[in-house]
Amino acid sequence: MANQSDLKQLNKSRILAHIRANAAQSRAAIADALSLDRKSVTNLVSELIAQDWLCEVGIQLKRRGRPGTLLELDRSKHLFLGLHLSENLVHGVLINLHGEILSQQSMPFALPADLKAIKSSLLQVYESLAVAVFTELSAIGLVLPGVLDFEAGKILRSVNLPALDGLAPQLLLPETLPVPLYIEESSRAKALAELWFGLGRSHASFVCIDLGIGIGAGIVAERRLHGGSYAGEIGHVQIEPGGRACACGHLGCLEAYVSESSLCQELSRILTRTVCSLQELELGQLNAEAEELLCQAGRCLGRGLAPLVNILCPPLLVLHGNLTRFETLLMPALMQGLEEAALPSCLNRVQLEISGFGAEAAALGAAAIPFEQIFAVNNGFAMI
Numbered sequence: 001m002a003n004q005s006d007l008k009q010l011n012k013s014r015i016l017a018h019i020r021a022n023a024a025q026s027r028a029a030i031a032d033a034l035s036l037d038r039k040s041v042t043n044l045v046s047e048l049i050a051q052d053w054l055c056e057v058g059i060q061l062k063r064r065g066r067p068g069t070l071l072e073l074d075r076s077k078h079l080f081l082g083l084h085l086s087e088n089l090v091h092g093v094l095i096n097l098h099g100e101i102l103s104q105q106s107m108p109f110a111l112p113a114d115l116k117a118i119k120s121s122l123l124q125v126y127e128s129l130a131v132a133v134f135t136e137l138s139a140i141g142l143v144l145p146g147v148l149d150f151e152a153g154k155i156l157r158s159v160n161l162p163a164l165d166g167l168a169p170q171l172l173l174p175e176t177l178p179v180p181l182y183i184e185e186s187s188r189a190k191a192l193a194e195l196w197f198g199l200g201r202s203h204a205s206f207v208c209i210d211l212g213i214g215i216g217a218g219i220v221a222e223r224r225l226h227g228g229s230y231a232g233e234i235g236h237v238q239i240e241p242g243g244r245a246c247a248c249g250h251l252g253c254l255e256a257y258v259s260e261s262s263l264c265q266e267l268s269r270i271l272t273r274t275v276c277s278l279q280e281l282e283l284g285q286l287n288a289e290a291e292e293l294l295c296q297a298g299r300c301l302g303r304g305l306a307p308l309v310n311i312l313c314p315p316l317l318v319l320h321g322n323l324t325r326f327e328t329l330l331m332p333a334l335m336q337g338l339e340e341a342a343l344p345s346c347l348n349r350v351q352l353e354i355s356g357f358g359a360e361a362a363a364l365g366a367a368a369i370p371f372e373q374i375f376a377v378n379n380g381f382a383m384i
């Protein structure tokens with residue numbers, strides 16, 4: 001059973017979550033909405049103001065009774081830094097409690113990259129975003145490419161940045177950090193960005209599909225990320241028994257047909273020029289063969305996602321990644337692949353959407369890792 005101190009912290013988290021969901025609120029409105037007595041709310045709010053979580057923003061005039069002072073989440077204190085180390089780039093965002101991006105920065109590095117080059121880019125982004133707001137910083141989230149061991153706190157394997165293999169992530173940042181460091185994997189971080197700031201705000205359960213050099217799924221069930229570092233490996237669902245060799249050692253995985261690197265390789269051959277990223281291409285630059293390749297990729301993706309649709313029947317599937325730039329080709333083909341392989345009763349309940357976020361998605365999710373504790377999703381309150 002929770003003790004008094006736990007209960008107090010939980011109620012503080014509930015107050016923050018209520019204000020986040022309903023904009024500026026008076027103490028009386030908070031007390032009514034959360035079924036708390038007004039004196040307790042007054043005391044808890046005083047503490048939250050003293051700790052810079054809340055601020056008073058104006059007066060609410062009423063027809064009857066005393067005017068109430070409106071409270072809002074403080075915009076300028078408790079800032080969160082999200083860093084995304086991808087295969088050739090570091091992207092960072094600094095956000096406040098409202099999820100507003102206050103500044104962002106990116107820094108590429110050349111491949112093949114050694115540890116020194118990766119660390120140098122990461123430090124430049126960290127310093128440009130964090131140094132000026134050191135005293136307001138509450139947490140840092142770091143998204144890493146590869147398989148992570150969350151319990152041991154290390155990177156098990158990074159296929160595209162082997163210099164990271166076996167490394168403890170804190171060694172990539174300054175030795176002494178002013179605040180806690182959280183680590184996360186890319187697909188899961190993108191799911192967090194959707195959950196707190198994107199399409200997931202109106203869905204308690206959904207799945208994010210990250211279409212990049214690797215293909216992963218971030219699964220959110222009842223507003224919580226599901227599973228750990230080994231969950232969500234949808235890219236290694238077999239869609240073609242005995243088919244193309246995959247980096248995982250098996251044959252015919254979805255990733256061997258739809259990963260950005262395999263598509264770029266095929267497009268380079270078809271367009272007779274080197275294509276390093278799907279970002280380099282516009283729909284109008286594609287010939288009929290290239291368009292057919294992307295349609296095939298969409299159908300493969302549909303077949304690969306069908307088991308997930310059948311097993312989880314998520315109300316929402318959100319697609320991330322450069323392949324979504326070719327939405328008009330991709331989506332009909334993806335739907336065709338799904339219709340060929342998924343149960344209609346499941347598929348009919350799944351809404352398919354393309355994320356509204358761009359390159360900032362994973363960094364944004366990284367910055368929001370502590371939000372679960374702050375806003376009482378898991379009866380959490382460790383940070384308050």
Ligand SMILES: [Zn+2]
Binds near residue numbers: 249
């Ligand atoms: Zn595989």
